Amino acid sequence: SAVISQKPSRDICQRGTSLTIQCQVDSQVTMMFWYRQQPGQSLTLIATANQGSEATYESGFVIDKFPISRPNLTFSTLTVSNLSPEDSSIYLCSVRGGANSPLHFGNGTRLTVT
Amino acid sequence: DAKTTQPNSMESNEEEPVHLPCNHSTISGTDYIHWYRQLPSQGPEYVIHGLTSNVNNRMASLAIAEDRKSSTLILHRATLRDAAVYYCILLLPAGGTSYGKLTFGQGTILTVHP
Numbered sequence: 001s002a003v004i005s006q007k008p009s010r011d012i013c014q015r016g017t018s019l020t021i022q023c024q025v026d027s028q029v030t031m032m033f034w035y036r037q038q039p040g041q042s043l044t045l046i047a048t049a050n051q052g053s054e055a056t057y058e059s060g061f062v063i064d065k066f067p068i069s070r071p072n073l074t075f076s077t078l079t080v081s082n083l084s085p086e087d088s089s090i091y092l093c094s095v096r097g098g099a100n101s102p103l104h105f106g107n108g109t110r111l112t113v114t
Numbered sequence: 115d116a117k118t119t120q121p122n123s124m125e126s127n128e129e130e131p132v133h134l135p136c137n138h139s140t141i142s143g144t145d146y147i148h149w150y151r152q153l154p155s156q157g158p159e160y161v162i163h164g165l166t167s168n169v170n171n172r173m174a175s176l177a178i179a180e181d182r183k184s185s186t187l188i189l190h191r192a193t194l195r196d197a198a199v200y201y202c203i204l205l206l207p208a209g210g211t212s213y214g215k216l217t218f219g220q221g222t223i224l225t226v227h228p
Contacts, residue, residue, distance in 0.1 A: 001160070004157075035218075042201070042218045042219060042220050042221060043158065043218040044218075045216075045217065092157050092158075094157075094158075102148065102160040102163060103148070103150070103158075103160065103216055104160060105157030105158050105159070106157050107155075107156055107157045108156075108157050
């Protein structure tokens with residue numbers, strides 16, 4: 001299974017700033033996704049990171065707030081912009097090799113906004 | 115989107131079998147049934163998946179009802195390390211607008227007693 005490295009593992013940021021999270025995979029993968037997990041909640045899909053084109057965002061998530069890059073098949077970044085305390089969550093990168101293959105996750109980035 | 119229903123919580127004793135149920139009455143013919151678990155402070159971990167037949171791997175077994183409207187994840191001998199949130203998820207079929215995405219419900223919190 002793919003090994004996913006996510007950085008940073010945690011951060012504390014001030015209101016109004018931005019945080020960029022990196023996701024590096026040890027092999028080329030077809031699909032990469034970004035999830036958010038708010039305190040005590042399940043996971044919510046933010047967007048699908050598409051290689052070489054704009055990400056596909058889920059309802060309730062917009063590019064201006066969550067810009068995503070995916071320059072190649074092993075790397076992606078998620079930026080959480082104009083931070084507010086409501087953005088305090090765990091952000092998780094996930095990948096899958098093919099349509100019906102399992103999803104693999106990084107250990108997440110725990111963001112606290114003060 | 116097809117939804118899954120799981121009990122909020124279950125308890126087990128160490129070294130006893132655990133049967134975690136999942137209802138998915140609106141499953142379509144091509145949906146795969148995936149199970150993941152999330153240990154505290156970690157990203158979700160793939161456990162097992164199947165389509166129609168029962169499946170076994172080193173972690174667990176998956177029993178799928180003949181009509182596919184329900185499934186059961188079986189941990190043959192629970193250990194303390196199996197205490198986690200277990201998610202039953204349907205993989206939406208390829209080709210649709212939700213291609214390849216997994217939608218997480220609230221899951222079942224499994225407590226294992228020594």
